[in-house]
Every structure is written in structure tokens, then in C-alpha cells.
Amino acid sequence: MRSLVALLALIFISAQAEPLKVAVASNFAAPMLAIADEFEKQSGYPVSLAFGASGKFVAQITHGAPFHLFFSADQSKPQALLDAGIAQAGSQQTYAIGKLVLWSPGQDPQQGNILNGPYRKLALANPRLAPYGSAAVSVLTQLNLLQSSKARWVQGENIAQTYQFVQSGNAELGFVALSQLMHNGALDTQHTWLVPSHLYPPIYQDRVVIRNAHERADTQAFLTFLQSPYAAQIIRSFGYVLPGQDQ
Template structure:
């Protein structure tokens, strides 16, 4: 066999091995983390050779889907209690759960200068519709109801609430003008230290319970190298820089 042939065969073997080692990971992702994960994915795929396939939605809905056998292998939730519950129910790889981000809630309007920096627009009560995510399915929606309660505005705003199934839908209500303002994830309207559109009040953390967002490897991903690689990549410096650029802390 000639040297050229041996070299060609070695190259083909290496290429085939590389493809054999590359895996795909199915990820359930809290809606608030859509933009950050879309920014993280190319770097993850380049660094590991694995492919990331993500579905975005409300944490509570994903919990139900996972319990009903959905093919997700990694879960990036919008809270810490849902992954912990799955852990207690034996649905996860032991020891894989960790906090990948701590979220920030914002009151946002698509209109520039509509919302003041202290959120007094809420108490002024001159708006017709206030968008929030479903508090039973979306942790950011639950946090929004806690803010309204702390401010003594639960009753005053009850008839004005426009409820989305996820934080993405709450954002859409405001962005399309169907609600003058709404509670959204800061990551949806913020990047690299700047508000990307409209006007907003960053809600003080003491007005609601901390939005600790945990990730966990689910049982379906326990033997998938791509699932473990994604979790490790999320802990690394490249992912951390992107996460923080969208207004999260760690």
C-alpha cells in the first residue's frame, strides 16, 4: 500500500471518528434565556463538535412535558425549584444540577420615556394593560405578582393584567402595543450594559424572591456526552461572559 493511500485512509478514519464522537443534545430552555443560548450555541458547537437542538418555552410546561416522556436531555429552567423537584422524583442525573444564571426582572415599555427609572408609572395607574407571564408556569410571572403585592398594587392592577403563557409572550404583548407596559426578563431588552429598546425600570431584587435559574441533566441525557459537554461549557468563561452581557449574574 502506498504512503499516499495510507495517508488518505488515515484521514478518512480520523474524519469518521470525529463524526462518531459528535453527538446531538436536546435542550429544554426557559423562554427568558432564548437570546443568550442562541448566542452561546455556536461557540459550544465549535468547541465540542456537538450539535445543540433547543426548544424554548415556560418552565412549568416543560416540567409537564418531561414527566410525560418528552425527549429532552438537558433542562435550563427559569427557577431552581422545578429542577430540584425533578431531581427528587428521580428524573435527573444525580449531582448534575447547578445554577447557571440569576435572572433580573424589568418593567418595560416599547415606548421611549414611557417608564421612569423608579417605576412610578405603575402607581400612576394611567395604563390600560399590563403584561405578565403566567405565574403558575413561568417564574418571571410569579416574580411579577410578588412585586405587585409588595407595592400594594395587586387589586388595582388585577383587571389590567394581560397574561402570556411564557415570558416571550408577555414580551410580545408589549412589543406589539397590545399592552402599554409589562414585566419581562431583563435579558430580553438588554445587552452589553445597554437597554436595546423602549424604556424600562429594573426591578429591585428585594421586591421578589431571587430568580435562581438551575440547569440539570435529565435521565434521557445521562449517557450522552453532548449533554455533559453542554453543562460543562455553560460553567466556562465563554458562556459566562455571554450570560452576564444579557444582564444575568452568576
């Protein structure tokens, strides 16, 4: 009997030692790293983060990837996991509202007028996988530049790769997330155009709890910490709007 109790205790300890596995949309990488780091310090719970395109994560989670939480760049992908019975009912919640910018390191984007001028490549995230890419397509459509720009698109699998295309000079300009250009609560470059919000649908970013992860103490602790003033300050410092705030 004692050996059985010891074995069950060992299994319990091993389960508790397993890190909280969190899938995070690429645009939210920097704030999530800061939030998770502080959470680990305060709670003692280990956190394992993975960053990528929201669409890719949905495919991975659907096929059994062992994530406990999914922080998407939109609302439709968490909803798809709920509809499939993969995410916990009632767990979907908006954690941030994103902003889109046009970035051109070598010159002033001129309130978007640069899109009418000569350039070789325009970077944007794949609109089928990444919500920021879909938002970029909406902007180009509203500006009547969709067809004329298509031949010059270079598409990143996610917004992180899109940022790299522009940073490396492989594209002279690109649509990226405002959060990628923020440092200590301020833009770290002047070569941006904050795209007016009326040119694209609001980028509501939602999270869900996967399967039975809601039963884990670290899941509940992390979601509670995400509502803390510390986490809220971090999220705002990267240019996001919190739910309930004016956009």
C-alpha cells in the same frame, strides 16, 4: 459475526449523531443560542434547542419528552424532576440569576410610578408557569397594587410571549426579563425600570440532567463549556448575575 459488529457500530454512530436536546426557559433564549452556536463550532456536537415556559417543560419531560438537559427559570421545577426520579441525582446547579424589569416603550416607567397611573393593559407571564410572572406578582404585592391591577393583566404563557404583548402595543407596559432588552452588553431602550431586588425573591435559575443523559459525552462537554469564560461573558452580557457574584 462481522455483520453483528457492523450493526453495533452503526447503532453506536447513530446514537452519537443524535443531537443534544436542551429545553430552555424563554428568558434565556438569546444567551443560549449564542452559547450553543459556539459550542457546536468548537466541539462538533450538534445541539437542538427548545424554548418555552419552565412549567410546560416539566409537564412534557414528566410525560416522556426526550430532552437531555433542562435549563429552568427557577429552582423548584428542576427539584421537582429530581424528586420524581426523572432527573439525575446531584445534577442540579444554578447557571444564572435573573433580573426583572418593568418596560413601557411609549413612556418613562418613572421608577414604577407608572403602575399607579392610567393604563389599559399590564403584561406579565403566567405566574403558575413562569417564574418571572411569579416575581411580577411579588412586586405588585409589595407595592400594594395586586388587586387594583388584576383586571388589567394580560398574561403570556411564557416571558417571550409577554415581551411580544408589550412590543406589539397590546399592552402599554409589562414585566419582562432584563435579558430580553439587552444588546451587546447594554440596554437597548431607556424606557425601563430595573425593579429593586428587594421587591421579589431572587430568580435563581437552575439546570438538571435528565435521566441517563449524563452518560453522553456531549452532555458532559456542554456542561463543561457552560463554565468557560466565553459562556460566562455571554451570560453576563445579557444582564444576568453569575452564582457567587454580588447581585
